[in-house]
Amino acid sequence: MCFKNKVVLITGASSGIGAATAIKLAKLSAKIAIVGRNKTKLLNVSVKCENLGTKPLVIIADVTKDEDVVRLVNETVTYFGKLDVLLNNAGSVFRGSIFADNVINVFDMMMNTNLRSAVHITNLAAKHLVESKGCIVNVGSIGGRGFFVPENFSYGVSKAGLEYFTKSAALEFSSKGVRVNVVLPGPTITDCLDSSGLDEDGKAEQWRKLGGKTALGKVSEADEIADVIVFLASDKAKSVTGASYVVDNGMLLKGLN
Numbered sequence: 001m002c003f004k005n006k007v008v009l010i011t012g013a014s015s016g017i018g019a020a021t022a023i024k025l026a027k028l029s030a031k032i033a034i035v036g037r038n039k040t041k042l043l044n045v046s047v048k049c050e051n052l053g054t055k056p057l058v059i060i061a062d063v064t065k066d067e068d069v070v071r072l073v074n075e076t077v078t079y080f081g082k083l084d085v086l087l088n089n090a091g092s093v094f095r096g097s098i099f100a101d102n103v104i105n106v107f108d109m110m111m112n113t114n115l116r117s118a119v120h121i122t123n124l125a126a127k128h129l130v131e132s133k134g135c136i137v138n139v140g141s142i143g144g145r146g147f148f149v150p151e152n153f154s155y156g157v158s159k160a161g162l163e164y165f166t167k168s169a170a171l172e173f174s175s176k177g178v179r180v181n182v183v184l185p186g187p188t189i190t191d192c193l194d195s196s197g198l199d200e201d202g203k204a205e206q207w208r209k210l211g212g213k214t215a216l217g218k219v220s221e222a223d224e225i226a227d228v229i230v231f232l233a234s235d236k237a238k239s240v241t242g243a244s245y246v247v248d249n250g251m252l253l254k255g256l257n
């Protein structure tokens with residue numbers, strides 16, 4: 001696989017799956033724009049990419065802010081002159097019971113971060129992707145397919161919506177030669193538990209418990225999800241569009257409860 005002269009825009013590239021994908025694409029000689037809010041983490045990823053021979057364009061932006069979304073697409077296209085691949089990966093998880101006073105705030109945050117941002121960025125990137133006959137890979141979740149804990153419904157709705165959006169977009173973009181797919185990870189060791197309040201031992205225990213719920217008895221590394229994303233973004237997947245790639249160690253297969 002070679003991404004030489006391909007321009008890839010990755011949201012949520014400051015850690016976890018997005019960072020692992022950026023590093024993999026740097027090894028494959030892609031031109032990369034990496035997006036996130038945390039400057040320190042983004043610069044760390046940038047250095048790792050640079051050490052592999054690709055200096056990324058670093059864009060500090062919040063995907064829930066319309067002005068930032070406009071800027072991140074414009075900056076990428078202005079800097080590189082085109083866009084070949086869009087990876088809508090930025091996302092976060094917050095829980096809120098339907099009985100909680102603040103549930104609508106949690107719901108809005110989940111929808112804005114995990115779904116609305118992907119729709120908005122796709123809309124702004126569309127003309128550039130049509131021009132390059134490029135592709136889009138969205139990062140959903142098996143949380144949009146099954147039920148873990150009811151208080152996670154806002155996250156699940158946002159990810160179910162992202163999967164639906166992927167298929168609709170795939171159909172609409174197909175006549176223009178642009179492919180759109182979604183990867184649905186199961187539990188994957190990243191920074192996503194950092195806001196959970198758990199200490200390092202607590203997080204390790206949580207990953208161990210989640211691993212026990214999968215058919216293969218393990219969780220994934222971010223690198224393994226990145227492998228599937230890179231495949232879908234590459235010409236190797238030129239016949240694949242509107243597909244949902246479940247990468248969950250068989251968690252859905254086993255049943256979520």
Ligand SMILES: NC(=O)c1ccc[n+]([C@@H]2O[C@H](COP(=O)([O-])OP(=O)(O)OC[C@H]3O[C@@H](n4cnc5c(N)ncnc54)[C@H](OP(=O)(O)O)[C@@H]3O)[C@@H](O)[C@H]2O)c1
Binds near residue numbers: 037063089113142190
């Ligand atoms: N890890 C899992 O078990 C798992 C399972 C299923 C699906 N996923 C999905 O995988 C994707 C990547 O998550 P991860 O697991 O790699 O977690 P992570 O390490 O916490 O990475 C999340 C990324 O999203 C970015 N992000 C979050 N909110 C943002 C905002 N408002 N504006 C800009 N960037 C934002 C973060 O950047 P900043 O903090 O720098 O803004 C970070 O780079 C997410 O869509 C997540 O839902 C993860």
